[in-house]
Structures are given as structure tokens and as C-alpha cells.
Amino acid sequence: MKNTFKKIYQLVSSGANVITDLKEHTVIAKGEYMNLDNLQTMSRDESIKLIEELHNIFHNSVPDKDETRVSYPFPTNRHPLMKDTLSSHSRRQAAVLLEAAIILSAKSGSVSFENLAQGKWFWQHPNNRRLVLLKEWF
Numbered sequence: 670m671k672n673t674f675k676k677i678y679q680l681v682s683s684g685a686n687v688i689t690d691l692k693e694h695t696v697i698a699k700g701e702y703m704n705l706d707n708l709q710t711m712s713r714d715e716s717i718k719l720i721e722e723l724h725n726i727f728h729n730s731v732p733d734k735d736e737t738r739v740s741y742p743f744p745t746n747r748h749p750l751m752k753d754t755l756s757s758h759s760r761r762q763a764a765v766l767l768e769a770a771i772i773l774s775a776k777s778g779s780v781s782f783e784n785l786a787q788g789k790w791f792w793q794h795p796n797n798r799r800l801v802l803l804k805e806w807f
Contacts, residue, residue: 671711673708674770677696681766685698686699687769689768691768691772696772705773716774716780720774725797726767727767771802772806781807792804
């Protein structure tokens with residue numbers, strides 16, 4: 670999973686067109702489906718931590734110029750330590766990375782929705798109430 674995520678991260682960082690589909694568990698890079706079979710698993714805690722960090726980057730990212738619907742406002746008081754991280758990716762790039770991490774966690778078996786939210790249709794992070802994962806994504 671780590672190697673596949675690093676590859677996706679490099680593609681997104683270089684400006685390549687990467688499309689994710691949470692419901693279908695697919696990642697399309699440069700017009701081709703990425704092979705997401707036989708992924709090495711990460712621990713559940715590692716996967717959740719990665720998703721949490723990427724959600725924070727997404728939440729604090731700068732909206733794209735052409736973005737018509739702003740789902741999160743741009744923060745006016747950013748933490749100085751996060752400045753470089755936040756400015757390195759657009760909101761679209763941050764969303765692709767977050768969605769890719771969710772897809773890879775689900776496909777590799779690192780995160781099982783039943784273990785997260787038994788019998789519910791969503792899971793909400795206990796410390797970050799903005800981070801919600803839907804059952805249909807798993």
C-alpha cells in the first residue's frame with residue numbers, strides 16, 4: 670500500500686491527471702486504471718493516521734481558482750508548521766490523495782468498515798468530528 674500511495678503522491682505532485690472513485694475503488698492515472706490488487710497492508714492505526722493527516726491537509730488546503738463549490742473555508746490562522754505542507758497542494762490534489770488513501774486502505778484490508786463502525790452507515794473520527802467515512806466507500 671505504501672509503495673502504491675507513494676506512486677500516486679508523485680503523480681499528483683507532478684501535476685498528472687489522477688482520478689479517484691470511492692464507490693468503485695478505482696484510481697485512474699494518466700488515463701489508465703492503476704492495478705490495486707495484491708497491496709501490502711498497513712496497520713489499521715497507520716492507515717487511519719494517514720487518512721487523518723490527509724484530511725487535515727485537505728481541510729486546510731487552498732481552494733482551486735475554478736472551484737465553484739467550496740466545501741471548507743480557507744483558514745485565516747494557519748499554524749506556521751503547516752505552511753509548507755498546505756501550500757504544496759491544491760484542494761483538488763489534496764482530495765485525490767485523501768480519496769486514494771481511503772481506497773488503498775479498503776482494498777488492502779488495512780481498514781475494515783465493520784471494525785470501525787459496527788452496524789452504522791458512517792464512521793466519525795473521535796477527535797476530529799469533520800472526518801467522516803461512509804460505509805459505501807468500503
